[in-house]
Amino acid sequence: MFYAVLAYHVENTVQSWTPDEDAALMKDLLDVNTKLTREGKLGPAARLGPTAEAVTLRGPADAMVIDGPFAETKEQLLGLYVLNCASLDEAIAAARDLKRVNPTAVYEIRPIMLYKPGAALPAG
Template sequence: MKYLLLIYDNEQANINKSPEDMSNTMAEWNAYMDDLQKTGKILAGEALQPTMTATTVRAGNPAPLATDGPFAETKEQLGGFFMLEATDLDDAIAWSGKMPHIAHGGTVEIRPIMEFDQ
């Protein structure tokens, strides 16, 4: 089954990291990615620019309205995603649990991809 894993983390804490801490974090993520790559489960995955770069669009008159900032202000911010072809939810949970930010208080929201008939 296909799952989207939405990676939520404290963006400000990451921005405030010392260069040394930042390179440790990167090393952890790279190690994680290497393990995941080997399984052939990754369909897609990216890190996102911080929420200060976000733009939200909603209906407006006469044209749709674009505003600065993310859709919702939350304690943790969406910072990246993976799309996985996993065997089942437990598989997706296991790979989510191994993400380095989890140990530092971050979370992952797992969303199964909707399948349409033809």
């Protein structure tokens, strides 16, 4: 079963980190990614760009483009992982590894009802 692990955080907090603080956290997260890859569980993972650069499509038909994500939460969705785990408990265990190295983040684990891998992204 595939699970999406959605990583939420207070964006202003993340943006306040020094480059060294950010690099240290990313190193720790990449260590978890390496472990999950070795276990054959990790699919695509992404760190999303700033919400100030996001747009939302809202409304019928072609929809209207609105600036921003307009999430009504304190935290913003800043990244995601796709995991291939045998059970929800296994996906939760993997998300706990991420939480240990990024304790101020919030991780939502959600089953993916349909997963269709797309074409490989170009390098760079």
